[in-house]
Amino acid sequence: xxxxxxxxxxxxxxxxxxxxxxxxxxxxxxxxxxxxxxxxxxxxxxxxxxxxxxxxxxxxxxxxxxxxxxxxxxxxxxxxxxxxxxxxxxxxxxxxxxxxxxxxxxxxxxxxxxxxxxxxxxxxxxxxxxxxxxxxxxxxxxxxxxxxxxxxxxxxxxxxxxxxxxxxxxxxxxxxxxxxxxxxxxxxxxxxxxxxxxxxxxxxxxxxxxxxxxxxxxxxxxxxxxxxxxxxxxxxxxxxxxxxxxxxxxxxxxxxxxxxxxxxxxxxxxxxxxxxxxxxxxxxxxxxxxxxxxxxxxxxxxxxxxxxxxxxxxxxxxxxxxxxxxxxxxxx
Amino acid sequence: xxxxxxxxxxxxxxxxxxxxxxxxxxxxxxxxxxxxxxxxxxxxxxxxxxxxxxxxxxxxxxxxxxxxxxxxxxxxxxxxxxxxxxxxxxxxxxxxxxxxxxxxxxxxxxxxxxxxxxxxxxxxxxxxxxxxxxxxxxxxxxxxxxxxxxxxxxxxxxxxxxxxxxxxxxxxxxxxxxxxxxxxxxxxxxxxxxxxxxxxxxxxxxxxxxxxxxxxxxxxxxxxxxxxxxxxxxxxxxxxxxxxxxxxxxxxxxxxxxxxxxxxxxxxxxxxxxxxxxxxxxxxxxxxxxxxxxxxxxxxxxxxxxxxxxxxxxxxxxxxxxxxxxxxxxxx
Numbered sequence: 100x101x102x103x104x105x106x107x108x109x110x111x112x113x114x115x116x117x118x119x120x121x122x123x124x125x126x127x128x129x130x131x132x133x134x135x136x137x138x139x140x141x142x143x144x145x146x147x148x149x150x151x152x153x154x155x156x157x158x159x160x161x162x163x164x165x166x167x168x169x170x171x172x173x174x175x176x177x178x179x180x181x182x183x184x185x186x187x188x189x190x191x192x193x194x195x196x197x198x199x200x201x202x203x204x205x206x207x208x209x210x211x212x213x214x215x216x217x218x219x220x221x222x223x224x225x226x227x228x229x230x231x232x233x234x235x236x237x238x239x240x241x242x243x244x245x246x247x248x249x250x251x252x253x254x255x256x257x258x259x260x261x262x263x264x265x266x267x268x269x270x271x272x273x274x275x276x277x278x279x280x281x282x283x284x285x286x287x288x289x290x291x292x293x294x295x296x297x298x299x300x301x302x303x304x305x306x307x308x309x310x311x312x313x314x315x316x317x318x319x320x321x322x323x324x325x326x327x328x329x330x331x332x333x334x335x336x337x338x339x340x341x342x343x344x345x346x347x348x349x350x351x352x353x354x355x356x357x358x359x360x361x362x363x364x365x366x367x368x369x370x371x372x373x374x375x376x377x378x379x380x381x382x383x384x385x386x387x388x389x390x391x392x393x394x395x396x397x398x399x400x401x402x403x404x405x406x407x408x409x410x411x412x413x414x415x416x417x418x419x420x421x422x423x424x425x426x427x428x429x430x431x
Numbered sequence: 432x433x434x435x436x437x438x439x440x441x442x443x444x445x446x447x448x449x450x451x452x453x454x455x456x457x458x459x460x461x462x463x464x465x466x467x468x469x470x471x472x473x474x475x476x477x478x479x480x481x482x483x484x485x486x487x488x489x490x491x492x493x494x495x496x497x498x499x500x501x502x503x504x505x506x507x508x509x510x511x512x513x514x515x516x517x518x519x520x521x522x523x524x525x526x527x528x529x530x531x532x533x534x535x536x537x538x539x540x541x542x543x544x545x546x547x548x549x550x551x552x553x554x555x556x557x558x559x560x561x562x563x564x565x566x567x568x569x570x571x572x573x574x575x576x577x578x579x580x581x582x583x584x585x586x587x588x589x590x591x592x593x594x595x596x597x598x599x600x601x602x603x604x605x606x607x608x609x610x611x612x613x614x615x616x617x618x619x620x621x622x623x624x625x626x627x628x629x630x631x632x633x634x635x636x637x638x639x640x641x642x643x644x645x646x647x648x649x650x651x652x653x654x655x656x657x658x659x660x661x662x663x664x665x666x667x668x669x670x671x672x673x674x675x676x677x678x679x680x681x682x683x684x685x686x687x688x689x690x691x692x693x694x695x696x697x698x699x700x701x702x703x704x705x706x707x708x709x710x711x712x713x714x715x716x717x718x719x720x721x722x723x724x725x726x727x728x729x730x731x732x733x734x735x736x737x738x739x740x741x742x743x744x745x746x747x748x749x750x751x752x753x754x755x756x757x758x759x760x761x762x763x
Contacts, residue, residue, distance in 0.1 A: 125583075126583065127583065127586050127587055127590055129586065129590060130582065130583060130586035181539050181540075181543060184535075184536070184539065185535075185536035185539060185540075203516075203517075203535075204516070204517035204589050205586065205589060207513050207516065207517060207539060208513070208517075208582045208585050208586045208589070209582075210543075211513060211542075211546070211578070211581075211582040211585075212579055212582040212583070212586075214543070214546055214578070215575050215576075215578035215579035215581075215582060216575070216579060217575075218550050218571055218574065218575035218578070219571075219572060219575035219576065219579065221571065222568045222569075222571040222572040222575060223572075225564070225567075225568045225571075226565075226568045226572075229564070230564065231564060232557070232561070232562065232563060232564035232567055233558075235557075235564055235567050235568060236554045236557045236558045236567060237554075239550055239551075239553065239554040239557075239571060240551060240554040240555075240558075242550065243547050243548070243549075243550035243551035243554060244547075244551065246543070246546070246547035246550070247544055247547035247548060247551065249543075249547070250462065250540045250543040250544040250547060251457075251458065251459065251462060251544070253540050253543075254459050254461065254462035254537065254540045254544075255459055257536050257537060257540070258459055258461060
């Protein structure tokens with residue numbers, strides 16, 4: 100089954116669950132609207148589908164993991180809202196960011212409110228299916244560990260952004276916390292709810308983590324060469340915002356002399372002219388830096404795929420397999 | 432047993448648990464330090480002791496609820512850090528606020544990191560004592576509900592701060608979310624862990640909520656008439672920051688003409704001269720407004736006390752009883 104087919108089949112139930120967790124009648128209205136804003140703006144819903152598929156692949160019905168699937172999307176959205184404040188980003192998913200519409204204080208609270216709902220959702224899930232107490236505690240442990248690692252990853256991102264260069268291992272430490280941890284939790288929680296054995300739970304978690312890193316590397320590439328319409332933000336904005344992406348990390352290690360100076364003129368310079376930004380992107384392409392970055396994405400995607408060995412063939416398994424290609428081939 | 436005796440007897444174990452949840456070796460160091468900053472700065476630790484005492488009063492050993500007691504302190508501290516960002520406060524517990532030292536982005540993350548630890552702590556607690564699955568799910572539900580209400584209360588506070596006046600029922604709606612919810616959760620979770628019956632859990636929750644409201648009203652009074660050294664912030668700062676306290680709500684409904692104009696000149700005016708601020712405070716005293724505010728605090732303290740009827744006499748019960756006086760008599 101193709102990735103988009105699986106997602107479109109599972110999505111209606113995920114959306115209904117998200118809506119049930121954040122009903123429109125919540126008071127105060129501003130908080131409710133600010134919390135729902137980015138969720139309503141769409142997004143691929145990869146993480147919830149990852150949870151559902153991991154539940155299925157170990158033999159559970161996808162429906163068993165519904166609230167937890169919604170929870171990982173809430174956790175993801177919470178971190179996007181706070182991240183956008185910290186990065187002073189103005190657009191996300193093709194709409195204005197939460198703090199640009201409601202101001203920073205309300206955006207902080209909107210994130211906090213979604214974060215609070217994460218654990219309510221887990222608790223509803225565990226009660227509904229009568230999950231045994233050891234798995235219930237483990238489910239909460241997994242999600243709180245991922246939440247904590249998420250904030251560690253964001254903190255590293257923030258600290259690194261004050262530095263000019265970043266070693267590759269620092270980059271991987273950051274993204275395995277910032278992106279890997281939540282994908283790890285999405286997969287692990289699904290496998291736990293589906294009744295997976297400890298080894299299955301561990302392997303699917305590993306799958307999620309590697310998938311997340313591959314996903315993030317592709318995000319870094321798209322942040323430079325993606326189309327504005329598809330990304331919902333200007334081309335090359337990662338460069339002018341001075342984000343430490345793998346591309347930049349490799350470029351700073353590779354480029355010398357005039358080329359290096361060209362890169363440095365646009366890096367973290369929001370007022371760099373668009374043609375100069377595009378010139379730098381062309382340079383990164385010519386010097387093989389985008390290709391090398393893509394090589395690393397392929398490597399992590401391959402690692403993720405290998406974690407799937409030994410699972411019984413099913414539609415959910417095909418989805419997980421195809422997802423390893425999808426995350427590094429996507430254009431948005 | 433007096434309130435301070437109970438606290439000082441229980442506190443060492445609470446502090447050890449907090450430290451175990453936030454070990455100094457956490458990376459990145461800046462995040463670890465920013466998260467621990469306000470916790471290390473002290474605080475009364477009323478909420479964790481409330482959890483421990485409610486566990487005891489229904490027949491459990493206090494030790495059963497240790498990680499959850501730490502969790503409510505983490506949740507409280509998380510909300511203080513985000514609150515300080517939103518209010519642009521510079522001091523708290525006699526030290527600089529987190530965002531003043533590490534900047535707003537790191538302060539947002541420090542709050543998020545503590546929030547994440549809340550649910551890890553609950554999960555550790557449930558596993559350690561082998562809590563049955565229904566109570567485990569309930570424990571998580573209680574804490575996530577309180578977290579959500581906390582952000583609703585903060586959002587109301589934020590929205591109300593843009594208005595000149597506030598009706599008394601709006602004030603009580605706000606504080607029962609902002610302060611009542613967490614005290615409710617502190618008490619409820621302790622009673623759940625101690626093995627309380629549904630009726631005991633409900634009554635202790637009700638106790639916590641009323642205690643929290645009384646506590647907040649006293650906070651409002653201290654925000655005006657407290658001593659700088661004890662509060663860790665300037666006298667009358669609640670007035671010049673334009674906070675909607677019960678005192679201000681009553682004052683705006685009562686004062687007329689010249690007196691009202693005097694109040695309005697200082698309200699939300701950070702550059703109001705200190706002698707004018709003190710003059711307004713004297714006026715609030717003369718016109719009986721502080722006395723009427725105190726009357727409301729007494730009312731909620733009395734409601735809390737009545738929720739304790741029927742519990743077996745114990746040191747924990749005396750603590751809870753005396754706490755109802757303590758919260759409205761405290762000077763800091």
